[in-house]
Amino acid sequence: MSKIRNLDHLVGLGDAQSRKIVLSVTDRVLARLDGYERIKSIMRLDGDILTIGTRTWDLSTKRNVYLLGAGKACNHMAMAVDEVLGDRLTHGIAIVKVAEETDRFNRTTVHVGGHPIPNEVGYKASREILDLVDSSGPDDLFIAVISGGSSALMSCPIDGITLQDEMDATDVLLKSGAGIYEINAIRRHISQMNGGMLAKRIDAVGAELIGFGISDAIGTPPTTDIGVPYANYASTPIGPDRTTLADARAVIENYDLADRLPASIVTYLTNVGDEGETPKSFPRNTYFLLNTLPDSVRYAKEAAAELGLPAMIVSSFLEGESKDTGTFFASIAREIQTSGNPIAAPCVLVSAGETTTEILDNSLITGSGGPGHELVAAFAIAAASTPGAAMLSIDSEGTDGTTSAAGGLCDSTSYARAREAGVNLHAALRGHATHEALTALGDAVITGNTGTNLCDLNILYVPALDA
Template sequence: MKKIRNADQILTNGNFASRETVLEIADKTLQRLDSYHRIKSIMHLDGDVLHIGSRSWDLRRKKNIYLFGAGKACNHMAMAVDHVLGDRLTRGIAIVKIHEETDRFNKTDVFVGGHPLPNEVGYQASKEIIQLVEQSGPEDLFIVVISGGSSALMSCPVDGITLQDEIDATDVLLKSGAGIYEINAIRRHISALNGGMLAKRIQDVGAELIGIGISDAVGTPATGDIGEPYTAYKSTPIGPDATTLDDARATIANFDLADRLPKSIVDYLTNAGPEQETPKAFPDNTYFLLNTLPDSCIYAKEVCAEMGLPAVILTSFLEGESRDAGTFMASLVREIQTYGNPVQAPCVLLSSGEVTTQILDSKLIKGHGGPGQEMAVSFAIAAAKTPGACLLSIDSEGTDGTAQVAGGITDSESLKAAQAKGINLYQSLREHSCFEALDAIGSTVFTGNTGTNLCDLNIVYVPALKEGK
């Protein structure tokens, strides 16, 4: 099945050849990143023995086997483990963002949590997870699959902070301009499960933990042999937390949040002592890492090579304001087409990371969208001067911001197409209504769940200028 489900619609608009090229690269890259197939490639059951990569476990020595999962790629990750274990599984709980009709589980209950803002369903599922852990013991095995988005989906604030407090805080943080590290420094330190607290609970009852993760953290190195245990696993509910209470307090100060966050959270973080710090090491746990942020660009470059297209990985550290990133990409295309710097056209430019959109006043919001869509719109404005150039910017897990689309795709004809429909793209950026603008010109990208979660994937096709252009 194709990952990009509305490709036919996308190809009825704009520059057909450029869009077709970019869509093919994106689709084949997402196929390679699908966590269901990644897990099944290293995990299998041989009689009573569970094999994961180079490690194995005799399940006759285990009383109960539990599967927990949370994240935007959790559907595919949890399904893979559920399918491998079959009747060996005692019970599973998976907290997902979107429950697809094609999801099929044997012994796993699926809860649709809230993302980017937590919700009551995710909260109740998290409390069930805590209850199961508390009644477990040394003979039990926990297999936990985690991808990006788990901080919101597996939401369970500490005593004294309500779910509504956490929802309000998340909303403020996401609009503050803070990076994901700063945001997580606060979210992890007010959680009963995140920031390694789930692993600590499992450790406290003496049970064994196997963690399988996808890391969307900017700066994590590319994966190697995914069948070998990963010793540098960090953060999320099951790994040691790299952020500190001091980081959380610094975020409040640096982004002037003391009067914008709920008072219960500010007070808790201000007064928290060493006993409220998140755990920093779990040497006895076994972790496997399926994919990291640089992998998407690496796989995309391999796909380009198979298609006979020169490709350059610009960066897997892309951060900052999304609309600025779109404008920069268009300016780089213009440099390549005009002067051949830093590479000659035709070529493909690849980048990944996590751009953000700063919204200081929610009253400015007149529609829907997300960073990928804003990047695509800003590219469209500047790319009118770059004949044939095309950019696809998506959140690789399948949803971008407040819209149920993965992102957007625009090219050198998109500005003109918008103007023909009476759409002012500058106004769409100001009012954060880029979904409505892109949808009107057939330039949203719809995937549904992709089975991965590696933040942003940006693909730019740069054709050579024709003679006389």
């Protein structure tokens, strides 16, 4: 079954052959990245013996086995653990972004938190998790499944900072132009959950922790054998944190946020001492890393090869303004088709990372959208003179920005189709209303939960010019 729910519709628009190639590559990548399948491939229970990759645990020595989860890929990850453990699972709590009708759980309670802005449901679920941890002891085992998005979904600010403060801060940070590492430097240092604070709480009661993670951090190396415990696991609620208080303070200064962030947060981060630093190591914990950001581009290159097409990985470190990135890729497509540089057409270019959209004035917003939407809308404008060029940009977990779509797919015909339909892509970009524009064109990509969360995935196909 295709991961892209509206694949047939998308193929039926514009340049069908180019779209089919881009969608086929994307579909194959998402299937390989699904967290449910990744966990099921290394985890099994035989009687009381739990095996995960190269490690085993005797559950007869454990009083309780708990499942904790948060993130945009949490649905599939938590389902896998819940299914493997069956009746041996005491209780599970998972905080997801979108609950699907196809989700199936036995002993896990699912809460729909807020993302990208935290909400009350996620906060209350986080309080439930902390209460569960505080009531546990050395004979208990926690298995945690964490993916990107956990910082918002598993929201529980420290005393003195309210949920509303964290919500307002998140909104400001996401529109500031700061990168995700910079944003997290602030969010982790005001949280009782994130930046390793949940693991610190588990460690304090003497319980054991096994963590499954999907890392969307730019710069993390590609995975090798996912059944071998990962020694350098970092960040998220269950791992050591690489950001520092100094990093958080630098973000406030570098992006001139002192007067835009809630005063409670600025005051705390300015004045707190070493006691406010996040934990930097958990030597007793066992971590398994299921996927990392470079995996998506590696799988995309392999998928293109399966279709008989040469492919180039442009970058798995992609950052910057989304609409500018779309214009850049359109210029590369034109260069490829005109001169054969840096690779001859027909070819596929793949990239991953996390581009952002700077919004300094909310009054300018006339609709909804996300980085992937804005990237392909800008690509459509600039690629109108490159026949057959097609580009897809999605948030790999299935929802881009504030929308229910994963992102968008535009080709060299999209701009002309937009003008014929009375859709002004320039105005949509100015008003950050690209979701409405792409939906009107039929160019929004719908996946639902994909089971992974590796930031943005960008697939560009450039055909050769007809002789």
